[in-house]
Amino acid sequence: MKKLPLFSAIFSLLLSPLGFAAQINLGQAAEYNAFVQNNFQVSSSDTQGRIAVGGNFIVKPHQYSHDKTNAGYSVGDMVHAPGTPSLVVGGNIELHAQGGGLQIHNTGIDHGTAVYSGTLVNGHKIGSGTASKVNKSELPVDFDAAFKHLNTLSDQLAAMTASATTTPGANATLTFRPAVPTADKVYVFELTQEMLDSSYGINIEGVESDALVVFNVTNTTGYAMKNYSNGGFCKTGDTSCAVLKLETVKFNGVNTAGDTSKDRNASPLAKQVLFNFNDLSNVKLASNVFGTVLAPKAAIHSTTAPIWGQVIANSWVGNAQINVGPLTPRDDGTPDVAAPPVVALFLAALASLLWFRRRQLFPSTAIVQPQFA
Template identity: 25%
Template sequence: MLKYVSAVLVLVTATQASAINIDLGPAAGYNLFIKENFTQPGADSQGKIAIGGNANIGQYDVGVNYEPGTWRDGKQFWTEPGKYSDVLVVGGNLTTTQWAWGNVKGNLILGGKLTEGSSKNAVLGSTTKATPIDFNSAFNQFTELSKELAGQSNTGGLEFKYNNWLILDGTSNNDVYVANITGHQLAKATDLTATGLDKNDTLVINVSGKNIKFDSLNYGKREGFDPLNMAASNILYNFFEAEKITFEGGIKGNILAPNADFTFLQGDLSGQVIAKSWTGGWGAQANLWDGFFVPPDLPEPPKTPVSNVSEPSALLLLFCGLLALVVIRSKSQKG
C-alpha cells in the first residue's frame, strides 16, 4: 500500500520574521495530484499520479520510469523486476481503452470500478480497492497555503523588459526569493532571468489572474546574462487566483493551482502539478524532475554547550590546576 511522506519547506522572507511552512502532505511524491476528474487520451507521465474523482486515461502511460527492463532518465520506482509500487491512485472510476496493455507501470489503488469496455490488462501490477487519500482535506490545506504565499512581498526588483522578458533584480533572503507577477505578464513572457539566484535558492513566483493562458518559458542565456542555474524542484509557480489555466509548450517548475481546471494541450512540463481538474492532449508529457520541492539549506541555530562534568569533578580539576601552577612557580624561583 501507499506510504506518504510530508515534504516541508520553510520560507523566511524579509517582510516577516516568522516562517511559512509549505507542507505538501499526501501530494508529496506525485507528478500530478488532481482533486477531481482527469482526462487524457494519450502520452505519459514519468511519475506517479493521484486523482480524487474519475479518470479516463485512454492509452495514457502512468509512471513510465517504473517500467522494469527499461532505462530512462530520472528516478526509478523499482529495484527488482516484478516488484511494483503504487503509481496510480483513483478515487472514482477508471476508464482505459479496450486494447490498453500495461499502461499503468505499477500498482493501481482504485476507489470505484474499472468501467465496461476497459482493458483488464491495463495494470502491470496489482489492483487494490481503497480510497487512501482525503482529497478535500488536502486541497483545503493547499488553498490556504496558496493564499499565504500570495501575501508575500517581492524580495527584490522586477522588470518586464521588451514586454516579454522577466528580469528579477536582487538576491535571495535566507535562500528564498519571492516574485509577484500577473497572468498577463506570464502569457507574454518568453524568458526569465535572475542572475542573483543560484542552484541552492528557492524561487516562488506568485501569478495573479483567474483565466490564464501561457506557454514556453526560457531560462537560458540572453543578451549576455547567464542562464538561470536552478533545478525545477526549486521553482514554484503559485496560481493563487486561477480558476482556469491553459498551457502548452515547455516549462520547468512546480505548479500550485488548487482551484483551477488545468488544460495541458501539448508539450513538456517538468515538475509537480497540483490542480482541481486535468484535461490533457495527446502530446502532453508530464516529466519527472530532479527531486521534489525541498527546503533550502538553512543554518542550524547555535547550540549551547552542555558540560557533563559533575561539580566535585570540576572542583578537583580546579585544585589540580592551582597545584600545578604552584609547582611551576616554585621551580622557576629555584632556577
C-alpha cells in the first residue's frame, strides 16, 4: 500500500508549526517616550520625548511628600518634530498645585503643544507651550487599536522559548548567554523575581553588537522581593506583581548606560533591550532602567530613578525621569503576514490525494501529446 506515506505527508503538513518572521515593533507607541492607556500621574521630574495618555494627565503633589503645595512637570525638551504635539491626552489635563505647573517643549527652546479631548483644569499653570481641545476622533492616537497590538506583541514575546544559560557571577551579577546564535539576532531570556532579588546587575554575553535582547520578567511563584524605597514591593503569593531592580545592564561587557556624566542621553545600547511584563497587573520600577518597559496590562509605580528607554503601561504613577531611548524594532513596521489558513492547506492536500487515487484507479488515463511527422 502506498497511501500511508501520502497520508503521513499530508498530516505532517497540517500539523507542522507555521513559521513567522520576527515582528517586534511598538506600532503607534514607537513615536512616544511614554505611552499609557489610562491615567498618568506625576508630581515632579520630566519626560524628554513625547507622551500619549489615553486617560487623564495629572500633575499633583505626591501624597507622601512634605511639600503639599508644589508640583511641576516638563514634557518634550528632546523632541524635534515641529508641528506635532508633544503631549496627547484622551481625557483631562489636570494641574493641581499652588506652585509649579506644566512645561511643554518641542525642538529645543520652542514652545510645544498639547492636545486633549476632555477638560483642562487650571490651564493657567501651563508655563510654556499651549494646549488645544479636540474631538476624540481627532487625536493622533487610536489607543484601543494601539494597545490591542501591544498586548498581542507582549503575548508573542512571552511565548518565545528562552534558550540560554544563566550563570551567577561575582558581585551579584547574572550572566546570560544564548545557547546558539539566532538568524534574526533576537534573544529571549527569562528573568524571575528570585534572580532579581539576588543580583545587582546583569551581563549579556555572546550576542551580536546589533542584537535585540528581550527579558520576560515573571513572578510565577508569587515571590516577594525586598521593599526598595518608595518603589514598593509585592506581597507573598501575588503572581500578578513584579519588581524590576537592576543597577547595571551590560551588553558584552559594555554598560548600556554609556557615560551619562558627560551626556544625559548616552545610552545607545539601551535601545536594544526590552523588558516584557506579560499578564502582570502591578509593576514596581525600583531602580534605574536601561531599556524599554513593555507592560500594557500593568499599573506601573516608579521611584525617582531615571529610565533610558520607552515606557508602555496601562497606568503610571511616579516621578522617574523618562529619557529618550526608542526601541530598535526588528522589522520595517509593517503588520505580520498572515500564514495560510489550515482549511486552505487541507483542501490543497485533499486535491492532491484525489489526484493520486485517480492515477491509481485509472492508470491508463493520461494526456497524449500530439506527434508531428
